Amino acid sequence: MIEIQNLTKKFGTFTALDQLTMTVGEGVVFGFVGANGAGKSTTFSILATLLSPSSGDAFINGKSVVKEPKEVRKLIGYMPDFFGVYDQLKTDEYLDFYGACYGLSEKQRKVLIPQLLELVNLTDKRYEYVDLLSRGMKQRLCLARSLIHDPKVLILDEPASGLDPRARVEMREIIKQLKQMGKTILISSHILPELAEMCDEIGVIDRGKLIAHGNVDSIQSKLQGDKNITIKVLHEIEKTVKFLEEDPFVSSIEVLEGNEAITFIYKGTKEEQMKLLQRAIVAGLPVYSFMEDEKDLEDVYMAITKGADSK
């Protein structure tokens, strides 16, 4: 559905995108993660036909954003990170205007507008001036606007930014509904637990390059590197430490206060980790807990952005 091939964008000497290549399948909700200035919005702007790439191309449903921008615009619904509204238009007029901009007939617009307002839970605001709506309502209205021509692909740049928790939950629920409707959604956000919950796949971008791409679990395991494992035993602390010291993948063994838990860094694979546990039990160690310290997506993101900042 979305195919990005060697996309490069330079602003003077600054390279915002550097040979970015990735594919997003049909019906997939794809989360784009990266620090500020990593190239997320530039990628979205190119996909939304607002910006020309310096080289490379991107295809939406086989249509080139460079050569067939008008065809691409029919296929996409774009929601920018910052947007304004027309003060003197009412909610339904706002949607009606954009519906007309996409060439929908008046009859089609009359049918679609109430449906979209219901989808984004703004039916009771239909005759209110757009300018009087709250930030969350405006965000939802903008999402409804991006859906007016029933696009196959949605490009949502930070759709939940600046929203209060309730508005974020509402936005998340709408995106889940859109996912069920089979839309391909490209979404960027800094609220990573939400992204992890909504997205089928994640792409991590750093200084214009895609450094990781896959489902949430694979990204986490790819990026978190060495594992921290905590093992808890009843008594036999010294025997357990000696047992761990014999394993070539174990390092940095530390006995925690209370003498019941031992932490260590493990460099082996999951299979080797399983065998370590099996051997510990066969050796008669009184293990009652063997736990890998999970890093959530936020930790991973922090690690990436920290790395980017220090470079």
Add this chain to the structure above:
Amino acid sequence: MKGLLSNPVLMKELKLRFRAFKSFSGLMFYLAVLIIFVSGFLLIFTQFSTSGFFVPSNSFTMFSVLSVLQMALVMFITPGLTAGAISTEREKQTLNILLTTTQSSSQIIIGKLLSSVAFLILMLIAGLPLYSIVFLFGGVSPGQFFTMFFFYLVTLIAIGSIGIMFSTITKRTIISMIATYGAMIFLGGITAFFFFVGFSLEQMMMSQQQNTQGLTTFLPISYFWASINPGVLILTLLIPDTKTALIDTVGISFPNWIVYLIFYVFITIVCLTIAIRKLRANMKTNR
């Protein structure tokens, strides 16, 4: 016409413009200026007395001055209506969304221009009852009247196009506004100054060379500057003596209104083309 009415940008702009208080305050200002002028003119010529009378030649004078005044008002108001057309959308962060719709750059630019032109036409029409007082006293033909309105239209479309162009190529409305008023001052005032400079240089050269016959370099240029000046156009259209004086001065008998028409149509086409090409400046194509 159906095509125009199906332009969503035009329809939206009309809706927004006629909902804004400033549109009606602008209209009120325009009519107030006309009322003050017409009332003042009538009172002066009837010598502030009910027994005073108003002769047709005075009516023609009023028509001429009113025509120049209305042209000045059109030139003053048009930049205000058009110079923010695109830059305001950019400042309000609504332009990006508009550019991702299937509306072409030309549809957006034409929609913006026509909405401003429509409002200016409304202004001209709203001023018609005041303007038509000249018919009450005679001395003016409907032909002259319609000729004036035709050239108002040509001028306001050209200045409107200049405003839209600056609004597209500059990022901020204030800069676009200054540039458009600058262009308007150039067309309305600097051209007359250039005409007088050219004419003076011509006189100087002729006196130095004792050359009193034939065309020299400066005269066609001076004629061009005079021809594209809206004030000169109105005077030459309304007062045949002015036209004769211009011909005698520059020695060119080609009708200046044709030069005016060609120049302003050319300006309109060039400015609209630039605006259309620059609207999606970050894209290699303008589709």
